[in-house]
Amino acid sequence: MSDTDGKKPLGLGGDIRSGQVKQSFSHGRTKSVVVEVKRKLNVPVKPTAPAGGAAAPSPRLGDPSKRPAGISDAEMERRLAALRAAKAREAEDNARRAEEERQREEDRQRKRDENEAKEREARAAEEAARQKAAEEAAAKAAAEAAAKAAEEAARRPAPEAARPDRSNDRPRPSADRPSTDRNARPAPGTAGRPVPPQPPPEDGRAPRPTMAPRKTDREREDRERAAAKAKGDEGRRTGKLTLSDATSEEGGRQRSLAAMKRKQEKARAKALGFGQKSEKQVRDVQLPETIVISELANRMAERGADVVKSLMKMGMMVTMNQAIDADTAELVIEEFGHRAIRVTDADVEQAIDTVKDKSEDLLPRPPVVTIMGHVDHGKTSLLDAIRKTTVVSGEAGGITQHIGAYQVVTPRGETVTFLDTPGHAAFTSMRARGAQVTDIVVLVVAADDQVMPQTIEAIAHAKAAKVPIIVAINKIDKYEADPQKVRTDLLQHDIVVEQMSGEVIDVEVSAKTGKGLPELLEAISLQAEILELRANPNRAASGAVVEAKLDSGRGPVATVLVQNGTLKKGDIFVVGEQWGKVRALINSTGETITEAGPSMPVEVLGLSGTPAAGDTLNVVDTEAQAREIADYRASVTRDKRAAIGAATTLEQLMAKAKADLSVAELPLIVKADVQGSAEAIVQALEKIGNDEVRVRVLHYGVGAITDTDVGLAEASKVPVIGFNVRANATARASAQQKGVDVRYYSIIYDLVEDIKKAASGLLKAEIREHFIGYATIKEVFKISNIGNVAGCLVTEGTARRSAGVRLLRDNVVIHEGTLKTLKRFKDEVKEVPMGQECGMAFERYEDIRAGDVIEIFEREEIERTL
Incomplete structure (x- = not known):
């Protein structure tokens, strides 16, 4: 059925004509619509003769037969009037625009004329000022010349003054009669100017013009100057400078005042004996295995060009930046008259101060106490009770995974430094470092448990470090606690407590209730008094790195326990293969301090890189020494690694390759938050495996996971393990794009257990x-x-x-x-x-x-x- 449903389309009737139009739309769609068109009535107008009173068509309206259909005379008149008005407005607009353009051009021309007039006036004023200055200079010069001539005439000898003056017999030049003397020259600045009239003398004779000094005077001065030159001493000119001396070509260019002063200084120094050349100083030149020529010249205090010339005489075409061997350098040193002292690369370590302290310089220092024991025996909780803090709540999984260094003031007012070590099996190296830097070891054993493997390991570390042990039997508040069983078990490891007639102090404590804490602190103070701990705070600082990490906002940060001396802000130090300058020191409470004395743990900012935990920090004098020592240690480490690789024979490599064919490897990349955790994780992972499977750590480091780590993981097809760190935004996007598996862990035994299951194939659910x-x-x-x-x-x-x-x-x-x-x-x-x-x-x-x-x-x- 159509849209009209059989009905006729509505229309206006009359002269209306209908039709269809085809409309086009997007996507190729079309539609036919019905349209209505109104017909135009074309009524022919017949011309009529101007008879019977009918008006003839106006000649202004044109021929009516040529008009459009349906246009009357009135309409035609209106259209013509509108056309004439439009042409008139257009003509007026054109005239107005031409007038405005003419006015703008006149304004521009007027401004150009004004600027040119101002420039002419400025040039005229400048020229007038220049002329005025020249006239004033010329007048001043003429006046000075006249004054000097008068003084010369007054200083003439009496016999010459008594001679009859016959200069008046010669005709004098006047203003109306020019002078006939061809050699006469006007004074500078007086050319072309009228000569002012001279007043008549008292004797009535004609005035004598001002003249230059007599020829006899000039001859006498020339003879005196020639005599001075003959003596070899061009002394300072005698008398005043006259106009004739200044303008005459015989005098020539005179020496400046500065040159005369230099000459006088030389003469005075020569008279006092300072001008003799000093004897050459013989120097002791330290000579390493190889040395750059510029550095050799610097150590000899000689010119680099002279050293290069000396080597060229030996037949060596070298430049300043080339290195030469020690034998050649020794020949050059002897040629220049110095003494060569052979040194080795290891001598750079001598810059570290190793002087033994005198007994009178030693002062008492706080004891360093390390808390050791098995995991979950309450070490950190006991330390929290002493510090009255809640550190354990911030540890992942409730276990300590870092070495914490704190300083505590006891109720007796004594300062004690505590080191809290982790008790997990993977942190063996951390416990070893804690025992090495400590004075007293507090062995924490849970009363409801027994002596565990990490407790035995802690006892071994304490004995190896030869430090006294204090046994703290913790958790005595529990119902199942049995302190006597703990004392009995310790007998198997040669630990005999006082209650069993031994020498080892034992204290029953409870970290939860606080029982026994005063007795424990008193035992620590008593043991410290027996040890008589002393150090010299007035010397260059040295200490041990307890922990190190890479902070995104502060850079490499190392927790250092100062052992001797005082570490101050601005000190230059070397620690392991890194060096730096102390930018800031932060104590255990988070406060920024300016110096740290002996037995104080501080965070040190300003390192060039992350040092290894356990490295020794030493303060040196200059930055060059610190950089040289760090470079030497890094080169030694590289050489050791290369030597280990070179020691492997071809047969060993082939045997290893055959053994690796039957061993499945699980390669990993490990990134941790601190150096100690990374080291512990690598050691724990390398212990996983047997003859069929093993874990191999391709790379480990400290800090957030970066794009470089993701790139290495993609190339090696290995996962990335992040321990308490996260990947930055770039690395996260790159890992997602490249399909690299990045896993995060916060508890070390979860990480080790996960890797162990993955390596053994027993991982049921991930x-x-x-x-x-x-x-x-x-x-x-x-x-x-x-x-x-x-x-x-x-x-x-x-x-x-x-x-x-x-x-x-x-x-x-x-x-x-x-x-x-x-x-x-x-x-x-x-x-x-x-x-x-x-x-x-x-x-x-x-x-x-x-x-x-x-x-x-x-x-x-x-x-x-x-």
């Missing part, structure tokens, strides 16, 4: 984390009955209350847990999308700051097969 979103803390609000609440902005993904969260500060994990609340305005919500603000509070954690980042994730168990 716990994989799915990133959900990020939220940035904008402000922190403290609300009663709730605690600190973070005002956050969801910057990526979604924030869900049921998901796990981590608190990141500079891409380092600070806390991991769950959310206590997630609110949108006043309502509790399940999730908040990206771009919206919300409030978050953590479960049992309050240390949140503005600028921290909250990472929201979900864990998923995935079944996998190898």
